[in-house]
Amino acid sequence: MPGLDHLFQTSAFFEAASWVxxxxxxxxxxxxxxxxxxxxxxxIAREDEMAWRAxxxxxxxxxxxxxxxxPFLNELIIRVEKTNKNGLKRHFLKMISLQPLPEDLTGSxxxxxxxxxxxxxxxxxxxxxxxxxxxxxxxxxxxLKNELIQSIESxxxxxxxxxxxKSKKLLKQLKKS
Numbered sequence: 001m002p003g004l005d006h007l008f009q010t011s012a013f014f015e016a017a018s019w020v021x022x023x024x025x026x027x028x029x030x031x032x033x034x035x036x037x038x039x040x041x042x043x044i045a046r047e048d049e050m051a052w053r054a055x056x057x058x059x060x061x062x063x064x065x066x067x068x069x070x071p072f073l074n075e076l077i078i079r080v081e082k083t084n085k086n087g088l089k090r091h092f093l094k095m096i097s098l099q100p101l102p103e104d105l106t107g108s109x110x111x112x113x114x115x116x117x118x119x120x121x122x123x124x125x126x127x128x129x130x131x132x133x134x135x136x137x138x139x140x141x142x143x144l145k146n147e148l149i150q151s152i153e154s155x156x157x158x159x160x161x162x163x164x165x166k167s168k169k170l171l172k173q174l175k176k177s
Contacts, residue, residue, distance in 0.1 A: 027061045055091035073096065073099050086122075090129060
């Protein structure tokens, strides 16, 4: 990825405190050079330490310029189902939750999100983003609304404060509509 070498191949890249300061700057640099977003995606595909940081950068780009990430939406959906890296799952699901979902969304992806939501083994942020994705799916496929309501209610008894907070907000919206 020669286009990204100057952004990612620094000692600051691997120093956590320093990386937090640099992620926005790197995202801004890529926004200014949109052709680099393809190189960023190639870094993510490697699924190593750099992949997680590249995914975080892509998430920052998604926050600022979601239209730059939208062409990767189908690949994000495919990749999130395949990865076993929690950091990548968290970033992928967050980006997916903030994008308009494709109309040809697969049942396996919806099942994957339900599995994540219902798993107490998954990290809180991953579960919360899966819950948001499922809420978004219900906007497209209203027949899933009751299943999502039941699933959310079933996890509230032993969930973390973050999951409970997110679930209360989404349940209120689901029961309104």
